[in-house]
Amino acid sequence: MLKKIKMFTDGSCLGNPGAGGYGTILRYKLHEKILTSGFYLTTNNRMELMAVISGLECLNQSCLVQITTDSLYVKKGITDWMPVWKKKEWRTTKKKRVKNIDLWLRITDVLEKHLVNWLWIKAHVGHLENERCDIIARESAKNPSFKDFYYENNQL
Template sequence: MLKIVKMFTDGSCLGNPGPGGYAVILRYKFNEKILTAGFYLTTNNRMELMAVISGLEFLKTPCSVKIITDSLYVKKGIIDWMPIWKKKKWKTTNKKNVKNIDLWLRIDNALKNHSVEWLWIKAHIGHLENEKCDIIARKSAKQPSINDYYYEKSKF
């Protein structure tokens, strides 16, 4: 039987692009783990994706994961767009590379090990864990320590 894990995620960017951060709260039974990091120059969408990636990659065994996010970009990307992108070899309908392809590929790989249920919630409505993730992600954005090399490389 798979372990049942709840994952709450949020990404933040101070300017878009600008310094950014993400936060993840993982819950298994009565245990809680918080993951966070700050980047010098990135985008909000990349931080939303990194939150999910970090949470999924942290899990060392296959799990049943309920991911609670306020990012429609992430939820729609995984459920609606990614199957189409994969069929089109990671190209958009305009035959251009999918934006943030490096992170979408990581999510695609991380999802293979888990059974995932997605729940979208509206941001800033007082959802306890979402608000906590927002606070932690903003704090990490204000104290960046990581270069987002792919983002910086893709702009040249």
């Protein structure tokens, strides 16, 4: 039987691009784990993706995961756009390379290990965990410690 995990995520960027951070809360029964990191130069969408990736990569066995996010970019990217991108060799309908392909490929790999349900919520409407993730992400953006090498080396 798979463990049931609740994951709450948010990404933040102070300027876009700019310093960014993500916040992830993982919950299993009464246990809670917080994941976060800050980057010197990145984008909001990259931080939204990193919040999900860090949470899923942290799980050391296959789980049933409910991910709550305020990012339509992440939710639609995974549920709607990614199957089309894969068929088109990671190209958009306009035949351009998919932005943030390094993270989309990373999330593709980690999603294969888990059963995931997606819950999209509107941002900044008082959802407790989303508000906590937002605070965590903004604090990490204010105190970055990592370079986002892919973003810095692959700007269009």
